Amino acid sequence: MADKEKKKRKADLIRSQKTKRCWSCNTHMNLEETHCPSCKRKVGSVNEHGVAVQPTAYFNYLLAVVATVGLIYFLYWAFIKN
Ligand SMILES: [Zn+2]
Numbered sequence: 001m002a003d004k005e006k007k008k009r010k011a012d013l014i015r016s017q018k019t020k021r022c023w024s025c026n027t028h029m030n031l032e033e034t035h036c037p038s039c040k041r042k043v044g045s046v047n048e049h050g051v052a053v054q055p056t057a058y059f060n061y062l063l064a065v066v067a068t069v070g071l072i073y074f075l076y077w078a079f080i081k082n
Helices: 002-015 058-080
Strands: 019-021 028-030
Touching: none
Parallel strands: none
Antiparallel strands: 019 028
């Protein structure tokens, strides 16, 4: 019950936002903006604190996975193969 009220209050707070702030440089912008006008970074939807959510950086996660697999293969090739 209390959890439902908390969710409703959060949704009301999000709906009452008129502008949002960049997660990186704190610049105020319109709710429709997808890129910060100041630092040009991607911004997502607004949260209950009036801050734009940082979009998930899928490419960076992919790069981290590829680099980890490459490191494991290198360690195998250099120390375990023979
Ligand atoms: Zn910014």
